[in-house]
Amino acid sequence: MAEPKPDIDHVEKDASHSVADSDDIRGADFTVDESDLPKGYFRSLPFLGSMLALGISFACGVGGFAFAAPILSYINADIGPDPNLTWVALTYTLTTGVCLILVGRLSDLFGRRWFMIGGACLGTLGTIVCATAQDIPALIAGETLVGLGASCQISFAFTLNELIPFKYRLLANGYIYIWGLFASGFAPVISYAFVFNTNVGWRGVYYLLLAMNATALVCWFFFYYPPTFGMKHARQRKIGFIKNFDYVGTFLVTLGLLLFFMGLSWGGQLHPWKSAYVIATIVIGAVLLIVFGFYEAFVPLREALLPTHVTTHRDFMFAVTIWSLGSAIYYAFAIIWPTMLVTLYGGSHADNPMWPGYAALALNGGISFGEVVGAVVTKKRIHNIIQATLFIGSALLAATASCTPDTPARAIVLMFLGSSFIGWLEVVSSTYSTLLVKDQRELGTAIGFAGSFRSTLSTICSTVYTVILSNRLTENISNMIPPAVENAGLPASSVAAFITALTSGDTTALQAVPGMSPAIIVAGTNAYQLASAASYRTVFLSTIAFGGIGIIFSIFLPNIDHLLTSEVSTTLHSGNAEEAVTVPKDDAEAQNV
Numbered sequence: 001m002a003e004p005k006p007d008i009d010h011v012e013k014d015a016s017h018s019v020a021d022s023d024d025i026r027g028a029d030f031t032v033d034e035s036d037l038p039k040g041y042f043r044s045l046p047f048l049g050s051m052l053a054l055g056i057s058f059a060c061g062v063g064g065f066a067f068a069a070p071i072l073s074y075i076n077a078d079i080g081p082d083p084n085l086t087w088v089a090l091t092y093t094l095t096t097g098v099c100l101i102l103v104g105r106l107s108d109l110f111g112r113r114w115f116m117i118g119g120a121c122l123g124t125l126g127t128i129v130c131a132t133a134q135d136i137p138a139l140i141a142g143e144t145l146v147g148l149g150a151s152c153q154i155s156f157a158f159t160l161n162e163l164i165p166f167k168y169r170l171l172a173n174g175y176i177y178i179w180g181l182f183a184s185g186f187a188p189v190i191s192y193a194f195v196f197n198t199n200v201g202w203r204g205v206y207y208l209l210l211a212m213n214a215t216a217l218v219c220w221f222f223f224y225y226p227p228t229f230g231m232k233h234a235r236q237r238k239i240g241f242i243k244n245f246d247y248v249g250t251f252l253v254t255l256g257l258l259l260f261f262m263g264l265s266w267g268g269q270l271h272p273w274k275s276a277y278v279i280a281t282i283v284i285g286a287v288l289l290i291v292f293g294f295y296e297a298f299v300p301l302r303e304a305l306l307p308t309h310v311t312t313h314r315d316f317m318f319a320v321t322i323w324s325l326g327s328a329i330y331y332a333f334a335i336i337w338p339t340m341l342v343t344l345y346g347g348s349h350a351d352n353p354m355w356p357g358y359a360a361l362a363l364n365g366g367i368s369f370g371e372v373v374g375a376v377v378t379k380k381r382i383h384n385i386i387q388a389t390l391f392i393g394s395a396l397l398a399a400t401a402s403c404t405p406d407t408p409a410r411a412i413v414l415m416f417l418g419s420s421f422i423g424w425l426e427v428v429s430s431t432y433s434t435l436l437v438k439d440q441r442e443l444g445t446a447i448g449f450a451g452s453f454r455s456t457l458s459t460i461c462s463t464v465y466t467v468i469l470s471n472r473l474t475e476n477i478s479n480m481i482p483p484a485v486e487n488a489g490l491p492a493s494s495v496a497a498f499i500t501a502l503t504s505g506d507t508t509a510l511q512a513v514p515g516m517s518p519a520i521i522v523a524g525t526n527a528y529q530l531a532s533a534a535s536y537r538t539v540f541l542s543t544i545a546f547g548g549i550g551i552i553f554s555i556f557l558p559n560i561d562h563l564l565t566s567e568v569s570t571t572l573h574s575g576n577a578e579e580a581v582t583v584p585k586d587d588a589e590a591q592n593v
Contacts, residue, residue, distance in 0.1 A: 027108070027232030027441050034165045034566040046572045047163070049223025051175070054160050056216040057116070058176050059183035060123050060209060061153030064146040065092045066187035067205040068130075070338060070360060074195050075139065075202050082136035083270075088143050090265045095147030096154065097455030098257045102250065103151050104158060104448015105305055108441065109241055111228045112159055113220075119152025120217035127213055131206035142206075149213070155451070158443040161434045162570040163226075166563055170382075170431045174375020177368060177427060185361065185368030188338075192357035225573050241303060249305040252292035257452065260285030264463045268470055309438070310446050316436040318553045322386060323429035324454040325550040326422050328461035329397065329543065330367050336465060336539060337363045337415065343532045345408040359408075362415040369416075370423025375431075378424075380564065382432050383557040386425060390554055393421030394547025401540035405529040435560055440569040461546060465539050472535035477503070477528065484527035488520045502528055 041047060068075070069089055076085045107115045126145030133139040156176050164172040194204035229238055263281030267273045297308050311317065341359045370389075378385050396418030403411040437446045481502075482495045490498060494514045501509035502524055510521065 028227070028234065029441055030227055030231075030570050031440065032568055032571060034568060037568065037571070041571075046223050046225060046574070049219050050163065050572060051160075053116070053120075053216050053219035053224055054156050055176055055179040056212055056219065057120060057123075057153040058156050059179040060120075060212045060216055061096075061150035062180050063183035063187060063205075063209055063212070064123065064126070064143070064150050065089065066184045066364065067191050067209065068143070069334065070188040070357065071191045071195055071202050071205070076136065078202065079134060079139065080136050084140065085136055086265070086269055087140045088136070090262075091140055091144045092147040092150065093265070093455065093459065094258060094261050095144060096151050097261055097452055097459065098254055099148060099151035100155065100451030100455065101253060101306070101448045103155055104444035104446070104451070107155075107159075108444040109229075109232075109245075109303065110238070111232060112226050112444070113224055113228070115152050116159065116224060117217065117220045119149045120213055120220050121149070122146075123149030123153060124210065124213040124217060125149075127206045127210040131203050131210060146209075153216075155444070155448065157430055157434055157451070158447040159226075161431070162440065162443050163568065163572070165568050166435060166565045169434060170375050170378055170428065173427050173431050174372050177371035177375065177423075181365075181368035181372060185365040187364055188357040188360035189354070192354050196353055226570055227573070231573070244302040246296075246301050246303055246305040248299075249292055249296055249301070252288050252295060253305065253452075256285050256288030256292055257456065258285070260289060260456070261459055264459050267463065268467060273467070306449055307442070307445065310442070310449060313436070313438065315556070315558055316433065316446065318556055319386075319429060319433045319436055320450040320453055321457070322390065322550045322553055322557075323426070323433055323450065324457040325461070325546050326390070326393075326425045326429060327454050328458040328546065329393075329422050330363070330419070330426075330458075333363055333397075333415075333419075333465075335462060336469060336536070340411075340532070340536050344403075344405045344529055344536075345411075359412055362412045363419050366416040366419025367423035367426065370420035370425075371427040372423075373420070374424030374427045378428055380561045381559060382428050382561075383554070383559055385428050386432065386557060387551070387554040389421045389425040389428065390547060390550050393418050393425055394543060394551070396421065397543050398540055398547070401537040403536075404533050405526075432557075432560065435563045443569065465542065468542055469535055469539050472538045473532065476531035476534050480531040480534075481524055481527045485520050485524045488523035489515070489517060490520045490524075491515045498524060 072085060072088060075088070076082065103115055103119075122145050126142045126147075126149055129142030129145060130139055131142075133142055156173075160172055160176060161169045190208075191202070191205055194200065194208075195202055198204050200207065233241075259281045263278050263283075263285060266275075266281070267278045271277045292306075293311075296304055296306050338356060338360055341356050345359070346356060374385075374389070396414055400411060400414045400418065403414070433450055434443060434447060437443050477499060481499055482492075485495060485498055486492060491514065494516075497513045498510070498516075498520075501513055510516070
């Protein structure tokens with residue numbers, strides 16, 4: 001017997017009767033109770049094939065960044081050097097951050113099938129370009145295609161969750177994060193293994209991604225048949241949606257996000273923070289995003305890119321902000337943690353080039369471990385789990401500030417534990433956000449916006465951490481290294497040259513510094529490690545501010561246990577006709593007699 005439906009905010013309509021004009025825009029409602037699905041629906045080949053496509057695609061989308069990031073220096077040494085190397089990573093962030101909101105809204109309106117197939121095609125093409133790249137500009141071009149494809153591939157938060165009963169969404173997300181455990185958790189080890197243990201070198205990661213993208217493409221094409229445009233909008237034609245689409249809003253948010261991301265990414269890297277390039281792009285980008293917000297709120301639009309009821313839903317926005325803060329911690333430390341390992345502890349493991357890859361698992365593996373375990377052990381009272389994991393994870397990461405060059409084990413343990421709780425936070429907050437979407441027909445719109453918001457906040461937090469680290473390193477190095485090397489016998493006139501050579505890692509230049517001796521190198525290296533440890537300490541302590549904001553927001557999150565029902569938002573169909581595979585329970589039972 002089907003469960004009685006609780007009083008919830010989700011919109012539930014029978015798609016067969018007349019709907020209001022606004023519902024023509026949102027599309028027919030395909031919500032059905034799990035008990036009304038055909039027998040064996042969740043064991044059918046279309047459903048299982050779609051689940052496989054979702055898992056592999058997520059691994060491709062995440063791996064497009066995670067596999068390349070740890071070995072960029074080796075790639076640059078092979079086909080570079082090129083001053084634009086940072087764009088290999090930046091272009092991925094830019095494309096995913098900008099396109100998620102577009103993919104979510106457009107696939108809500110026109111159907112998801114061809115967006116997912118198109119994303120797999122772009123990912124496949126991008127990995128081919130990267131795998132055959134002979135210079136850094138070609139690699140950047142390929143990574144741009146990878147990022148565009150990833151905009152569809154990492155959108156499981158709406159492509160997956162709409163196919164799963166509300167009460168099982170958390171477990172389903174855990175299944176997806178198992179794929180993330182491979183593509184992100186073990187990414188550093190896999191990447192280093194290709195570089196040091198194979199003949200293909202760094203190109204091997206793109207050969208692997210090519211095979212994965214091709215497999216996902218096959219699965220999407222043959223198994224994934226969600227509602228089509230005709231099923232969603234029986235009384236409408238595509239041309240009407242195309243004519244009335246929110247092109248102005250799309251232009252404003254696309255250009256605004258691009259400029260804002262570019263300005264933050266350039267600062268302190270390609271250009272000084274006070275550079276006109278940086279200031280102008282950040283300011284113009286921010287202004288365009290503000291204008292976009294007002295435009296969506298006050299201009300009457302038939303098919304708005306971002307309906308205002310999405311951003312004015314307080315509980316949803318709190319949940320999305322917390323979800324974004326969790327991801328911000330990952331992306332920030334994904335940049336800082338590897339450099340910390342090499343700077344503070346790499347010298348004692350110089351004989352093992354794989355050690356940084358293994359140690360990096362403390363972050364990547366911790367996040368993925370928390371995502372998978374959190375999805376399994378969390379049953380109800382998700383809002384309390386969010387509060388607890390955010391507090392504990394933030395506290396453990398802040399405690400990493402106590403680490404010194406002599407405490408590598410403590411740093412790795414604290415990073416793993418803190419990241420595990422942040423990963424747990426990630427899976428529960430993302431699922432929680434999907435359950436709070438009032439009209440599940442707009443799940444792509446709401447979660448697509450959440451993805452772009454998440455990327456924006458992650459970029460801001462990463463920038464803050466990077467600036468703090470850079471400023472503290474400059475200050476601590478200038479204060480701690482000169483007295484250490486001068487006391488060891490280095491002439492004051494050689495201090496500047498010593499610092500330049502030491503921080504660049506150029507041992508030849510270091511030996512050529514006038515007045516150099518082994519004792520001076522040891523003293524200077526020790527002082528550099530202490531200066532770096534003090535700088536990283538400030539970064540870890542700064543996480544308290546972001547964690548504190550999230551903890552305050554989490555206090556206001558409501559209990560949503562009543563939303564954990566057996567309802568499914570969207571069902572797959574056969575692909576031969578626009579007929580959903582769902583049939584009334586009585587008819588299904590009659591067919592089995």
